[in-house]
């Protein structure tokens with residue numbers, strides 16, 4: 001049993017309270033390799049932004065949960081070396097699928113876990129979330145629950161259709177489970193292909209697909225029901241079209257990749273939404289940089305020469321998100 005406090009990590013409680021009060025959102029970036037982690041920590045340290053490092057089920061399978069935990073511990077020390085005196089770093093389990101998964105992460109030093117029972121019947125979601133909360137709170141680990149279903153595919157989490165969160169359920173759910181934050185469904189979606197072309201409209205000037213707007217009326221109703229309670233948005237990559245263009249220019253085949261427009265996320269950040277999950281954008285930034293090196297320098301075979309530019313491109317993306325979208329800079 002390792003407590004996250006011994007690793008220099010923090011939970012989300014204080015961080016979310018400040019974010020809700022301050023009208024900004026904390027970035028939750030997924031990681032599963034060293035270059036991603038370096039880029040996240042460099043970006044957070046440089047901008048003095050609190051940050052949530054997320055580990056998904058896919059990441060645990062790919063990189064090993066134990067290794068990722070030690071990488072996060074190293075990240076705290078690395079942040080200090082970069083001149084960030086008191087790093088505000090959360091290590092969070094993304095989409096915990098069972099009590100045992102959450103317990104295993106809590107026991108190993110995670111400071112926050114998500115238990116995703118959103119696919120279960122309501123009462124079973126309540127019971128499972130409550131069980132995780134009771135265990136997590138023994139160690140001051142914070143818990144994110146979820147109500148409503150997001151469409152799209154992300155590391156084994158997939159659903160064909162989205163179902164918006166029902167505002168009439170949120171008070172009952174939060175009261176019964178004791179969860180510390182709530183992921184909701186208001187039209188965001190997992191992955192880099194969030195909407196079909198049929199769901200979008202066409203911008204006549206750019207020829208690009210414009211996705212349907214988020215359901216801000218549902219968000220407003222949830223905020224009315226749960227004043228000041230921390231709300232989480234999953235599936236909130238914007239799928240930067242310049243990265244998609246770079247990928248396609250250098251041999252890729254990403255057709256009609258479309259995300260959530262940044263101005264919508266900017267608007268959400270100012271509300272009770274205090275955690276915004278971004279994964280696909282980092283994958284795109286990494287892939288674009290690697291493809292460009294491979295296309296322009298076909299003789300290159302030193303991984304540092306293509307993963308280095310990938311890291312630089314991810315760092316640029318993370319800083320952009322922090323400063324221009326979420327507004328979490330200079331908050332830690």
Ligand SMILES: [Zn+2]
Pocket residue numbers: 095154157190234235277
């Ligand atoms: Zn998610």
